[in-house]
Amino acid sequence: MTVVVGYVPNPQGLAAVEAAIAEAERRGEKLVVVNSGVLGDYSGPSFADPKDLDALDAQLTARGLDHDVRQMTRGLAPADEILSVAAEVGADLIVIGVRKRSPLGKLVTGSTAQQVLLDAMCPVLAVKA
Template structure:
């Protein structure tokens, strides 16, 4: 019997981050997969707005428990970028899929996905799904 799939999802407490989690939850339910939620501030700064509060993470964990989804929530305070944290988590758990959220960009910003998104897409050893927030 094969082990269940493992999905790593980058989470930030924004509409884009929540859209990524929602997509990953749907995939986990469909495939009976395990979720690894990764949250970090920029270079580990816990004052960064991307760094989720304990309340946010507890609510997310409770929701996943209620849905019966096997999960782990990782929140690093190390001096690594969010992309490095997500890629390292994916390597650590042998991820089958990475899910990230994308922000809306200006025409100039569209030339680049964003340094974290671009690094994850280019360096991941597994497929990556980039999710836009709902309008």
């Protein structure tokens, strides 16, 4: 029994983590936090600083939550990383943060949240900041 959350160091990512913590505690399940760069870009804003990940790990440990924090460096798209980890651990729930985007913005740049919502093999909880 596992909850997987896609984490980026921004308000949407933090909202997703808070919702995932609540779900994992409510369900008594393990929490797996997944962070990745965008297609191998490990200098971009979505790739968390090690200090952020250490702080998150400490927060989860202090809450007594069984957890795993993973920073993926396989060069895949973030949605593919989240879905891959979810499949690997047999996730019961995936939690993702979403932000408002125009239809044109979704068409041009794609959407991690949209891909996770469409391709996940388990329920997905989408959280706004």
